[in-house]
Amino acid sequence: MRKAAEYEAEEIWLHEFLRFQQEICLEVEAQETMREFGVTMSDVLYVLRNGKVIFADRDECGARINVYGRNCDGEEISVAARMVSEMMHVAVIRVKKHRRTQL
Amino acid sequence: MSKCEKGGLQSRTVAEFDASAILGTPFSVVLHNAVKEKMCPKTGIVLGHVLPMPEKLISVAAILRTCEPIKLNGSEIKFLRKSMDLKAKDLADRLCVSPEQYSRYENDKLPISNVYEKLLRGEVCLHHLDNVKHIDIDIRGVMAMKIQSAHDIEKPVVLRLAPVFVDQDKPVEKWKKQVA
Numbered sequence: 571m572r573k574a575a576e577y578e579a580e581e582i583w584l585h586e587f588l589r590f591q592q593e594i595c596l597e598v599e600a601q602e603t604m605r606e607f608g609v610t611m612s613d614v615l616y617v618l619r620n621g622k623v624i625f626a627d628r629d630e631c632g633a634r635i636n637v638y639g640r641n642c643d644g645e646e647i648s649v650a651a652r653m654v655s656e657m658m659h660v661a662v663i664r665v666k667k668h669r670r671t672q673l
Numbered sequence: 674m675s676k677c678e679k680g681g682l683q684s685r686t687v688a689e690f691d692a693s694a695i696l697g698t699p700f701s702v703v704l705h706n707a708v709k710e711k712m713c714p715k716t717g718i719v720l721g722h723v724l725p726m727p728e729k730l731i732s733v734a735a736i737l738r739t740c741e742p743i744k745l746n747g748s749e750i751k752f753l754r755k756s757m758d759l760k761a762k763d764l765a766d767r768l769c770v771s772p773e774q775y776s777r778y779e780n781d782k783l784p785i786s787n788v789y790e791k792l793l794r795g796e797v798c799l800h801h802l803d804n805v806k807h808i809d810i811d812i813r814g815v816m817a818m819k820i821q822s823a824h825d826i827e828k829p830v831v832l833r834l835a836p837v838f839v840d841q842d843k844p845v846e847k848w849k850k851q852v853a
Contacts, residue, residue, distance in 0.1 A: 595711070597721035601695060610697025611727055612755045642758050661721065 577623035580635055580653075587653055587660050588619055595661035607667035613641040614662060617649050624648075631655065634663075683714040690722065692730070697755065699748035700830035702734050707836045725836060731756050732804035737832050739794040740810070742818045747781035753793065754779075757800045768792050791816050 594615075596604075604610070621639020632653040640646055646668035652661045690708040693701050709723040724730065735756040738749060745753070754764045765775035768789050777783040785793070794815050802810065 591727075593723050593725045594727045595721055595723045596695065598719060601722070605694055608697075610752075610755065611695050611724075612697065612731055612758070615727060615731075616758055642755060642760050644760075659723075 577626045577635075580623045580626040580628075580633055583633070584618060584623065584635065584637070584651075584653060584660070587658055588615070590658055591660065593659055595659060597661060597663050599664050600662040603665045607647075607665060609641075609647060609665050609667055613645075613647055614649055614665060616641050617647045618651070618660065621647075621649070682711055682720070684709045684711050684723070686710075687722070692724070695724070696731060696734060696752075698734055698738075698752050699746065700738060700832065702832045702834065704730075705833060705835040707834070729804050730834075732801035733808065733834065734832060735797050736801050736805055736808060736810060738830065739797045739815060741830055742820050743826055743830060744820055744823050745785060745790055745793070746823065747779045750785060750793065751779050753797050757797065764793075764796075767796055787820050790820060791818075794818075 594611075604614070617639040618637055621637040623635050624638045625636040627634045632655040634650075634652050636648060636650050638646070638648045648666045648668070649662060650664040652663060653659075654661065686706050687704075687708045687710050688706060690704045691701060692704050692708070693699075696702055704724075707725055711720045711723065712718060713720065735753055738745075739753065754761065757764070759767075761775055761779065762772045765772045768775065770778075770789060774783075778785040778789075795812060798810050798812050798815055
């Protein structure tokens with residue numbers, strides 16, 4: 571398994587996709603988890619734009635990625651998504667908001 | 674988009690799609706003939722929805738809400754702040770209020786005063802101006818508007834939007850407000 575820093579290419583790829591994106595796909599599970607955790611579209615876009623790719627698995631169509639980051643309120647969110655090269659679009663598969671741990 | 678176990682994908686445009694849960698808006702945002710539904714042709718299982726221009730959609734929802742002269746509540750203030758990707762402290766600084774005071778506005782512990790509300794509305798309009806070039810925003814009108822109490826309004830705020838193509842050569846999609 572590669573380290574997070576090794577997913578730089580996927581990060582650049584994702585940022586370019588988001589820059590030119592005309593649409594975003596939200597799978598049913600993504601919509602359900604967004605509702606469950608109270609995560610909005612603004613949060614998802616913010617994390618995709620500013621977060622770190624912590625996992626990527628490339629295939630012939632694009633890549634399946636996991637992005638981890640914080641929204642503008644500092645809440646930790648991870649987004650599982652799929653980048654589809656042919657259509658230049660991002661499909662959000664699942665969203666998770668992490669509970670804050672108090673020291 | 675994951676494929677259904679029985680294979681294949683079909684898409685169709687949804688006549689009406691309530692995007693308020695996805696956008697996190699406390700008011701209703703209904704999209705007309707804009708969202709594509711991905712489904713399995715054999716089982717009819719809906720696998721997901723494709724939203725066009727999500728960032729512009731958020732901007733349009735924020736701008737149109739600021740143009741409605743109805744008092745903003747805490748969750749609406751939060752939505753407007755998040756639409757600008759601002760931290761609560763940063764917006765408090767811009768409005769020249771303390772973070773504690775601003776927090777009271779967002780948590781509905783204190784109604785926002787008309788002066789700060791107009792400042793907030795002005796901030797939102799200026800922030801989203803570039804994203805919604807095809808909508809005429811009268812910022813002076815926003816600053817001069819008479820804000821009505823939500824109790825005086827019979828119907829809740831519902832934004833009904835439909836995508837419009839501006840130029841055939843350069844298709845620039847914009848969002849048009851259908852019904853106030």
